[in-house]
Amino acid sequence: MTKVTLKKILQDNWQNFLKKKIKRIPKVIRADVIETVEKAMDCGRLEKGYTEYMCLECMESKRVGFTCKSKFCTRCGRIYVSKWVEKQEANILDIT
Numbered sequence: 001m002t003k004v005t006l007k008k009i010l011q012d013n014w015q016n017f018l019k020k021k022i023k024r025i026p027k028v029i030r031a032d033v034i035e036t037v038e039k040a041m042d043c044g045r046l047e048k049g050y051t052e053y054m055c056l057e058c059m060e061s062k063r064v065g066f067t068c069k070s071k072f073c074t075r076c077g078r079i080y081v082s083k084w085v086e087k088q089e090a091n092i093l094d095i096t
Contacts, residue, residue, distance in 0.1 A: 007040065007043070007073075007075075010037060022034075039073070040070055040072050040073040040074075043065075043070070044066070044067060049065070049066040050063045050064055050066060051063070051064050051066070
């Protein structure tokens with residue numbers, strides 16, 4: 001069974017949504033919505049930029065695509081939430 005992700009759903013349906021439903025989004029936020037969704041769809045794509053790491057012993061290299069750093073993105077949003085939780089835990093007073 002193929003894993004279904006939000007990114008895959010967006011990639012499969014975004015162009016159709018833009019053609020048929022984009023006018024339902026208020027004009028004042030429409031450009032931001034489009035930018036946010038397209039950033040999330042491009043998150044981690046090597047074509048959008050990457051960092052390359054190389055092992056100096058075996059010369060094997062690995063490219064890691066830049067992330068979008070958006071809270072909307074399931075990948076980056078999870079990281080944001082984890083960091084927020086850590087920060088909140090540090091701020092909570094220990095009353096024991």
